[in-house]
Amino acid sequence: MMPASLTYLRDGDDAVVTVLIGGVLLVASPLVVPSVLVLGYVSRVLRRTADGDDAPPAFEAWVDLLVDGLKAFVVAFVYSLLPLAVLAIAAALALGTFVVVPGGGDAGAAAGGLALGALALALGIAGVVVSLVGLYVTPAALAAVAESGRVGDGFAIGALWTAVSKRAYAIGWLTAAAIVLAGTLAIGVLSVVPVLGTIAGFFVQFYALVAAAAVVGRTWADVRPVSPDPPEPELAERPAV
Secondary structure, three states: OHHHHHOOOOOOOOHHHHHHHHHHHHHOHHHOHHHHHHHHHHHHHHHHHHOOOOOOOOOOOHHHHHHHHHHHHHHHHHHHHHHHHHHHHHHHHHHHHHHHOOOOOOHHHHHHHHHHHHHHHHHHHHHHHHHHHHHHHHHHHHHHHHHHOOHHHHHOHHHHHHHHOOHHHHHHHHHHHHHHHHHHHHHHHHOOOOOHHHHHHHHHHHHHHHHHHHHHHHHHHHHOOOOOOOOOOOOOOOOOO
16 A cells, blocks of 8 residues: 555656645645645545545645644544644643642642642643544544545544544555655655755655555545435335325
8 A cells, every 4th residue: 555655646647747836835834825725636546546536636636725724733633633722731830830739838738739740640641642543533523524624523523433443444544644754754864954854845845745645545445334225115006106
């Protein structure tokens, strides 16, 4: 699966043009809209590969690309929001321990500070766990939304659990994560070269992101929930002859 995904973009008809556009969009990603367009392209890759189409999509139909990217952004944002909120509360509680415990060392205040510290630690651990769960589920949620076009499918917990609990999904997720990690390491090496190396890193990042999306899309084709066949329409009663 990994070798085919690493050559996914390279085997396309307009590989150079696609990588150039994707890299430029990532360079301009602080402007927000370009990063949303990249998410839209990733959604197209997820949809195509899940449907068994190995031809990389082109950067075209930009309005549709933006809409797909916005849907993906909403899903990714919501899945990152909960762990961030938990970690923010944990940090606030940890900071509160310094307020509760005065310099004089009052016993009651010390006990309160200890309780707050324990709660902050528990919430911090919970935040890390929720973050890992979000990272694991998000690719499946993005694939579900890319396939159906409905944002709500990204939060259909029952259907998503059916997919992410399968061994094939875990293998696909680990493969995609390995590709992203390899791309990150390559970017780190390139960044040693001032300016040009940093810019080149954006193009490597895009290539790795698309390769990982191809892995997830092909994995989704194997693990996605199968919709039950719609019930056959009842035959209208005919008058007896």
